[in-house]
Amino acid sequence: EAGVAQSPRYKIIEKRQSVAFWCNPISGHATLYWYQQILGQGPKLLIQFQNNGVVDDSQLPKDRFSAERLKGVDSTLKIQPAKLEDSAVYLCASSLERVDTQYFGPGTRLTVL
Amino acid sequence: AQSVTQLDSQVPVFEEAPVELRCNYSSSVSVYLFWYVQYPNQGLQLLLKYLSGSTLVESINGFEAEFNKSQTSFHLRKPSVHISDTAEYFCAVMYSGGGADGLTFGKGTHLIIQP
Structure with missing residues (x-):
């Protein structure tokens, strides 16, 4: 069974530029999460989708971050404009059901200069 | 706000010695508990989880953790570690009943196995 796929794996941008990350969850997984992991810290939830609806986006900085999950499968996370403090690894995870094991992708390492 | 504390x-530790990685969480009526492991240059992998039933849960590679509701803890233990256990270990909690199911993670514990 294929795991959670993410691209790109690495991205370097200048501050105030925009960037987008893509996630393809495990087939059949209805729940999808985006986490932000800053160096030296544990992952922090940004947004949770159930199919193509948002369950929780309370920790998403909505002035610069946006996310969508079209057709309840793939998802994109966008940052516009990026700030230095956005440098982090962005992790996508999916689960079959809401209270269930979350399977994580390899992450996208973002560096903002 | 809900929080997870990994004190270390x-x-x-030396190879073949026992180890305990500590995890405490802020009190809540109902929680689900997880330990994830991140080996060097790899993604997060589930090590073990407690959803219900027996408070002692085990992984396939010899780790175990016990859910202690009164002490709000979920410490991870292994009686004899190997070099291959070198990794970052994250404790995570899902607080149920709030409508969202995202995990709250601790800051992680880096387990270093010395030969």
Whole structure:
């Protein structure tokens, strides 16, 4: 069974530029999460989708971050404009059901200069 | 706000010695508990989880953790570690009943196995 796929794996941008990350969850997984992991810290939830609806986006900085999950499968996370403090690894995870094991992708390492 | 505390940022132990990685969480009526492991240059992998039933849960590679509701803890233990256990270990909690199911993670504990 294929795991959670993410691209790109690495991205370097200048501050105030925009960037987008893509996630393809495990087939059949209805729940999808985006986490932000800053160096030296544990992952922090940004947004949770159930199919193509948002369950929780309370920790998403909505002035610069946006996310969508079209057709309840793939998802994109966008940052516009990026700030230095956005440098982090962005992790996508999916689960079959809401209270269930979350399977994580390899992450996208973002560096903002 | 809900929180997870991993008191030790780094734990060095000798090979074949026992180890305990500590995890405490802020009190809540109902929680689900997880330990994830991140090996060097790899993604997060589930090590073990407690959803219900027996408070002692085990992984396939010899780790175990016990859910202690009165002490709000979920410490991870292994009686004899190997070099291959060198990794970052994250404790995570899902607080149920709030409508969202995202995980709240601790800051991680780096387990260093010394030969």
